[in-house]
Amino acid sequence: MANPAVVSTPPPLRLRLDAGALVANYRALAALSAGGQVGAETGVETGAAVKADGYGLGARAAAARLRKAGCRNFFVAHWAEAAALSDIVPPEEITVLNGVGAADMPAALAIGAVPMLNSPDQIVRWKNAGGGRCHVMVDSGINRLGLGMDQVAGGLASGLFTGLQIDILASHLACADEDVPQNAQQLAIFNRAAQMLPAKRRSMASSAGIMLGAQYHFDLTRPGLALYGGIARPEMAGLIQQVVFPQAQVLQLRKLPAGAAVGYGASHICAKPTRAAIIAIGYADGYARAFSNRGGGMFDGARLPVIGRVSMDLVILDASQAENLREGDWINLDYELGRASAASGLSQYELLTGLGNRYHRVWA
Numbered sequence: 264m265a266n267p268a269v270v271s272t273p274p275p276l277r278l279r280l281d282a283g284a285l286v287a288n289y290r291a292l293a294a295l296s297a298g299g300q301v302g303a304e305t306g307v308e309t310g311a312a313v314k315a316d317g318y319g320l321g322a323r324a325a326a327a328r329l330r331k332a333g334c335r336n337f338f339v340a341h342w343a344e345a346a347a348l349s350d351i352v353p354p355e356e357i358t359v360l361n362g363v364g365a366a367d368m369p370a371a372l373a374i375g376a377v378p379m380l381n382s383p384d385q386i387v388r389w390k391n392a393g394g395g396r397c398h399v400m401v402d403s404g405i406n407r408l409g410l411g412m413d414q415v416a417g418g419l420a421s422g423l424f425t426g427l428q429i430d431i432l433a434s435h436l437a438c439a440d441e442d443v444p445q446n447a448q449q450l451a452i453f454n455r456a457a458q459m460l461p462a463k464r465r466s467m468a469s470s471a472g473i474m475l476g477a478q479y480h481f482d483l484t485r486p487g488l489a490l491y492g493g494i495a496r497p498e499m500a501g502l503i504q505q506v507v508f509p510q511a512q513v514l515q516l517r518k519l520p521a522g523a524a525v526g527y528g529a530s531h532i533c534a535k536p537t538r539a540a541i542i543a544i545g546y547a548d549g550y551a552r553a554f555s556n557r558g559g560g561m562f563d564g565a566r567l568p569v570i571g572r573v574s575m576d577l578v579i580l581d582a583s584q585a586e587n588l589r590e591g592d593w594i595n596l597d598y599e600l601g602r603a604s605a606a607s608g609l610s611q612y613e614l615l616t617g618l619g620n621r622y623h624r625v626w627a
């Protein structure tokens with residue numbers, strides 16, 4: 264009998280990841296961050312958010328390629344994410360955005376990544392532990408993590424920041440993907456905080472914020488979504504390339520008569536005789552149920568619409584237009600993020616971070 268431990272079988276679904284597109288997106292964002300001033304060296308650095316396993320692509324593979332492209336500032340949410348990168352990215356280049364809780368302290372000091380300190384308690388904890396270099400987040404209006412302006416003023420009065428080695432003073436925009444007065448309001452608050460609290464570097468813009476203009480760039484930008492092909496604002500459309508291409512194998516082809524009911528809940532009834540292809544991807548792979556009767560795949564130039572509901576491990580396509588399609592062939596799912604977001608109603612962030620563990624991730 265075969266030993267199950269040595270039997271390996273290639274999964275019937277894969278993520279093709281375009282390393283050239285990832286690096287091109289990084290370079291495009293770096294050029295935008297530098298103000299697009301041809302030949303002018305503005306000194307603005309461009310970092311990379313690689314939290315949530317590199318937005319689902321694989322943080323290690325993404326970070327290695329970004330570092331090779333010149334990135335020296337990486338952002339994760341958790342200490343475990345920093346630890347998982349620390350053999351390929353020097354830990355001092357890794358920022359842990361969620362800060363440092365009491366239970367994190369031993370790991371934080373051992374790993375050597377740098378916390379984004381978000382509250383007076385965290386600042387005291389870090390100082391008492393002799394943590395050294397750190398970053399500080401100021402909340403300029405998203406009301407999420409960070410010190411409020413009252414805490415900045417109070418901290419200055421009480422000596423909270425005395426002896427703190429602040430490298431990056433950061434803030435985060437709530438509505439950078441929209442043109443609303445809150446962007447300028449947050450910018451004004453952050454500028455005030457930066458005047459009050461000296462730091463080596465200042466950082467405010469994520470992907471969408473980069474498009475708001477040079478006054479939002481400060482010393483360091485920290486895009487995530489756009490690196491991975493996300494169109495954070497419409498004006499990015501021509502500048503950012505698709506990186507993630509999910510592909511799934513055809514498990515079975517069948518001929519369905521007119522009137523056949525397809526999938527769970529019988530949500531699609533064939534209007535005419537239909538050639539159906541059953542492919543090996545489902546909502547467990549991040550191909551959400553929202554793509555039911557709305558998503559699609561491509562084969563040989565033909566578009567194969569999703570018919571019926573997406574199930575956990577399977578999707579049914581109308582392959583009537585793909586006469587050459589055979590069992591075992593690979594379908595390219597339509598996963599251009601702007602289009603897939605419009606079709607599914609899911610955000611581009613969810614479309615990326617939901618990609619599961621069953622894919623064979625293939626960088627090319």
Ligand SMILES: *Cc1c(COP(=O)(O)O)cnc(C)c1O
Pocket residue numbers: 312338360435468469470471485486487488489495
């Ligand atoms: C996730 C995150 C980013 C990156 O945002 P994108 O919209 O993906 O570019 C930057 N800064 C902070 C604080 C974040 O949480």
